[in-house]
Amino acid sequence: MSAQIIDGKAFAASVRAKVGDAVAAMKADHDITPGLAVVLVGEDPASEVYVRNKGRQTLEAGMKSFEHKLPADTSEADLLALVARLNADRSVHGILVQLPLPAHMNEDLVVNAIDPAKDVDGFHISNVGRLATGQSAMVPCTPLGCLMMLRDHLGSLSGLNAVVVGRSNIVGKPMAQLLLRDSCTVTIAHSRTKNIEALCRNADIVVAAVGRPEMISDDWIKPGATVIDVGINRIDAPEKGEGKTRLVGDVDFQSVSQVAGAITPVPGGVGPMTIACLLANTVTACARANGLNAPEGLTA
Numbered sequence: 001m002s003a004q005i006i007d008g009k010a011f012a013a014s015v016r017a018k019v020g021d022a023v024a025a026m027k028a029d030h031d032i033t034p035g036l037a038v039v040l041v042g043e044d045p046a047s048e049v050y051v052r053n054k055g056r057q058t059l060e061a062g063m064k065s066f067e068h069k070l071p072a073d074t075s076e077a078d079l080l081a082l083v084a085r086l087n088a089d090r091s092v093h094g095i096l097v098q099l100p101l102p103a104h105m106n107e108d109l110v111v112n113a114i115d116p117a118k119d120v121d122g123f124h125i126s127n128v129g130r131l132a133t134g135q136s137a138m139v140p141c142t143p144l145g146c147l148m149m150l151r152d153h154l155g156s157l158s159g160l161n162a163v164v165v166g167r168s169n170i171v172g173k174p175m176a177q178l179l180l181r182d183s184c185t186v187t188i189a190h191s192r193t194k195n196i197e198a199l200c201r202n203a204d205i206v207v208a209a210v211g212r213p214e215m216i217s218d219d220w221i222k223p224g225a226t227v228i229d230v231g232i233n234r235i236d237a238p239e240k241g242e243g244k245t246r247l248v249g250d251v252d253f254q255s256v257s258q259v260a261g262a263i264t265p266v267p268g269g270v271g272p273m274t275i276a277c278l279l280a281n282t283v284t285a286c287a288r289a290n291g292l293n294a295p296e297g298l299t300a
């Protein structure tokens with residue numbers, strides 16, 4: 001058997017199109033334009049690429065984009081003052097402070113200074129708690145993208161066995177909460193988990209988010225299972241020439257795609273969904289801030 005490939009690039013384009021339609025409707029019906037502020041401290045090259053892509057896609061969706069680039073030696077107090085200004089700015093509906101922050105800053109303090117209603121990353125402690133207790137919350141973008149793809153592929157997730165491999169605050173834990181909300185039986189596996197292969201082999205859904213290149217192979221996977229690969233790992237690729245590298249996930253795509261029912265590739269799977277869901281969260285935040293219903297199909 002050969003797995004169906006879940007095309008995250010195409011799915012992300014459809015999410016962006018929905019966001020664009022929702023933005024146009026908000027403008028036409030209410031004269032409101034959603035705005036997203038992205039804050040980058042320092043000059044990490046990977047973060048700069050992310051931030052540029054976020055800004056471009058925000059504008060393409062018809063929204064306002066506000067970019068704040070601060071030097072690496074900015075004081076925590078100055079960053080908190082900027083966050084306070086953005087919290088108070090009525091043209092800003094979403095705030096994202098790019099992580100990681102420089103070592104002299106307390107990330108928890110900064111993240112929790114963001115107005116939870118504008119916290120489009122879903123990292124604020126209040127949104128984490130709201131998600132865990134089933135209240136309406138801003139949901140972290142990568143798990144939200146994974147959930148959208150799972151629902152699209154499987155329909156109802158109710159009663160399915162799901163294993164989330166990885167326990168990060170950004171992906172593993174919120175992913176588990178979302179799957180639980182959709183009535184899956186959820187296990188979070190991690191580096192200390194015993195019999196992890198057997199656990200995964202019992203799963204209808206495996207979400208891999210550990211950051212270990214190609215860790216999950218075909219003998220971990222139940223035939224027909226749906227496999228979502230969140231990993232983005234750059235490894236040496238001598239077969240492409242000296243010094244060349246390639247991107248791989250946490251899943252050994254070659255072998256697992258022979259066993260799984262469906263699988264997301266790397267690249268072109270979960271990756272493109274993350275920014276699409278950031279745009280979706282910004283529209284949702286803007287709608288809620290204005291007493292409107294969040295647009296259909298863009299929330300958890």
Ligand code: GUN
Nearest residue numbers: 096097098099100121141
């Ligand atoms: N750095 C890498 N990914 C993310 C993300 O999703 N949000 C923020 N704020 N920083 C990141």
